[in-house]
Amino acid sequence: MPNFDYEAPTSLAVALELLAQPGEVRPLAGGTDIIDQLKSNRRNADLVVDLKRIPELSSLESNGSGLRIGSAVSCTDVHNFTAKNSGYAALSESSELVGSIHIQNRASVGGNVCNAAPSADTIPALLIHEAIARTASASGEREIPLIDFFAGPGQTVLAKGEILKELVLPAPSANTASAYLRFIPRNEMDIAVAGVGSLIEVDPSTKVVTKARIALASVAPTPVRAYAAEEYLEGTAIDEATINKTANLAVQAAVPITDVRGSAEYRKELIRVLTNRTLTICLERLA
Amino acid sequence: MSKKQIKTTVNSVEHEILVDSTWTLLETLRDHLKLTGTKEGCSNGNCGACTVMVDGKSSCSCLVLAPEVDGREITTVEGLADHGHLSPVQDAFVENSGLQCGFCTPGFMIATTALLNDNPHPTENEIRLKLAGNLCRCTGYDKIVRSVQDAAERLAKA
Numbered sequence: 546m547p548n549f550d551y552e553a554p555t556s557l558a559v560a561l562e563l564l565a566q567p568g569e570v571r572p573l574a575g576g577t578d579i580i581d582q583l584k585s586n587r588r589n590a591d592l593v594v595d596l597k598r599i600p601e602l603s604s605l606e607s608n609g610s611g612l613r614i615g616s617a618v619s620c621t622d623v624h625n626f627t628a629k630n631s632g633y634a635a636l637s638e639s640s641e642l643v644g645s646i647h648i649q650n651r652a653s654v655g656g657n658v659c660n661a662a663p664s665a666d667t668i669p670a671l672l673i674h675e676a677i678a679r680t681a682s683a684s685g686e687r688e689i690p691l692i693d694f695f696a697g698p699g700q701t702v703l704a705k706g707e708i709l710k711e712l713v714l715p716a717p718s719a720n721t722a723s724a725y726l727r728f729i730p731r732n733e734m735d736i737a738v739a740g741v742g743s744l745i746e747v748d749p750s751t752k753v754v755t756k757a758r759i760a761l762a763s764v765a766p767t768p769v770r771a772y773a774a775e776e777y778l779e780g781t782a783i784d785e786a787t788i789n790k791t792a793n794l795a796v797q798a799a800v801p802i803t804d805v806r807g808s809a810e811y812r813k814e815l816i817r818v819l820t821n822r823t824l825t826i827c828l829e830r831l832a
Numbered sequence: 833m834s835k836k837q838i839k840t841t842v843n844s845v846e847h848e849i850l851v852d853s854t855w856t857l858l859e860t861l862r863d864h865l866k867l868t869g870t871k872e873g874c875s876n877g878n879c880g881a882c883t884v885m886v887d888g889k890s891s892c893s894c895l896v897l898a899p900e901v902d903g904r905e906i907t908t909v910e911g912l913a914d915h916g917h918l919s920p921v922q923d924a925f926v927e928n929s930g931l932q933c934g935f936c937t938p939g940f941m942i943a944t945t946a947l948l949n950d951n952p953h954p955t956e957n958e959i960r961l962k963l964a965g966n967l968c969r970c971t972g973y974d975k976i977v978r979s980v981q982d983a984a985e986r987l988a989k990a
Contacts, residue, residue: 550834551853551899573897580856580895581876593853595900621889645965647943648877650889651896733964 546584553595557602557681557710563594565683565706572596572708574617575652577644578660602655602710611716612674616655616709620667621646623654632716634830635670635723635742635823642666642727645734655709658694661701661767662736668695668768669742669760670725674714682707695767720755721746722830724823727762728815730806737763738807739815741795743823745783747831752782759791759820764799764812771798774820783828792821838902842867843911851898858882858893860901861908869909869938873967880966883939884908890946892965909938912945920986921945921979930979932970940966944980948987956981 549571554560564570568591573579582588596602602615605626612633614623620640627637636654643652643666657667658678668691676691683706691712696702703709717723727740740762746755757778759771774794781787801812834853839846842865851860858875861867861884873881875894882893885907912919918926921944931937940963947954947962954962959980960973968976 546854549854551836551897553899553902573900576897576900577877577892577895580897584875593897595897597900644877645880645892646947646962647880647883647890647892647965648895650886651891731964733961 547586547589549583549590550592551595552592553598555598555600557599560594560596560599560708561681561683561706563592564708566592568592570594570706572659574602574656575619575648576656577648577652578656596708607716609716612714614654614712614714616659616711617653618655620649620652620654620657623667624649632721633670633674633714633723635673635725635744636667636714639666639670639725639727639740639742642725655712658691658712659701659703659709661695661697661699663698663765663767664737664740664763665768666725666727666737666740666762669740669762670723671712671714672760672768672770673723673742673744673758674717675758677713678709679711679713680707681710686710688713692770697766717744718746720749720831722827723758724826724830726819726823726826728819736806739763739799739801739812739819741816741819741823743820743827745778745824745827745831747783747828749831752784754778754781754783757791759795759823761795761798761816763806764801764816769798771795771816771820773797778824783824788821788824788828791824792817795820836899836902838899840901840903841905843906843908849898853897853899855898856894857884857886857891857896857898857901857906860898861893861906867908867910871935871938873935873939878965878967879936880939880943881936883942883966885942885946888946888949890943907942907945909941912941919945920990921948921983924983924986925976925979928975928979928982930972930976932968932972936966936968936970940968940976944983947980948984952987953984954980 624640627633723744727737729735871881873879
């Protein structure tokens with residue numbers, strides 16, 4: 546472990562001052578990625594700033610306009626909160642898949658985003674729910690659509706001294722359903738070989754899809770949206786045949802590598818299958 | 833590296849400890865407080881041998897920094913027994929032979945205690961899902977699952 550100092554400020558303003566100091570200053574939420582990375586010398590730190598004692602970063606709430614998730618809120622808390630609020634089913638499902646329950650109890654959804662692993666389970670769910678990343682630094686705040694937040698594996702667009710403050714998700718309309726599925730070789734607790742989050746808004750009388758969002762994990766240097774599949778499905782009446790065509794189109798957005806978890810070809814086939822299954826689940830949820 | 837004075841309650845006993853900012857909770861428990869029931873396995877959050885409860889929530893103590901637990905309540909395997917009497921979870925593991933070499937057992941018993949606090953009547957699938965973060969390399973999972981089921985029954989009767 547490198548030598549670093551540790552501070553746990555209780556206000557965002559103090560945290561942002563600390564983060565603006567020279568040297569490697571690392572924000573810490575759950576720590577389940579960063580502590581391991583520090584131990585194994587994959588990242589360095591002169592100062593670690595624990596964000597968990599800052600009230601607005603450690604709280605989440607929903608109202609008529611949507612859901613606000615402070616960046617230090619644990620996966621367990623997000624899962625429990627969204628499980629009761631079925632409008633965010635994909636987020637509820639994915640936040641229960643990040644490592645084990647022991648990891649979910651500490652790891653934050655915000656940290657899962659900032660760690661920026663292409664395989665991160667919560668990111669496709671946040672993308673289809675059209676999350677906005679609200680960031681903060683000593684020089685002010687900015688809002689970034691989450692799709693523009695990632696710069697590569699483990700890389701985000703956050704500047705030095707800038708942190709993710711919160712994720713803001715608009716409230717889905719009544720005729721909306723979402724689902725997240727991933728494939729892993731075990732039954733539980735592993736890193737996604739591929740993952741798909743799907744969200745559809747469907748006109749109940751005509752079955753025409755009025756909004757489609759499909760996002761993919763583990764098949765590109767960053768999480769990606771399957772735009773061609775979304776564009777096809779929007780305006781189309783949803784049924785088995787159009788779901789199959791959408792699933793085929795989703796594969797176009799996948800540019801995977803071959804690695805120890807699976808070949809590129811296998812991952813593309815997983816995207817087709819998982820897109821099909823998540824859309825089918827969405828349809829069942831709307832029935 | 834800086835030193836931090838922290839106050840933390842471990843197994844209902846308050847401790848004031850001067851910790852290095854880089855110590856993990858696991859190191860603090862084992863090397864400083866000499867509570868060696870909590871084991872170090874993988875050191876990266878995969879194996880669950882170091883599972884403890886932080887404010888009642890199961891956590892990998894290898895992925896928690898000592899200063900993070902200032903003001904928090906920690907429960908380790910040494911805190912499960914009550915005045916020398918094993919807890920229902922511990923009795924269930926003993927009587928169902930839910931262990932072979934025993935290295936993973938403290939983590940499993942803490943994970944089980946936390947699981948049953950949250951969900952007193954888990955299904956077998958729920959048990960296997962919630963204990964997936966605890967690895968037993970002697971491969972005795974069936975007996976561990978039976979131990980958890982028995983522990984749930986014992987707690988329901990208690």
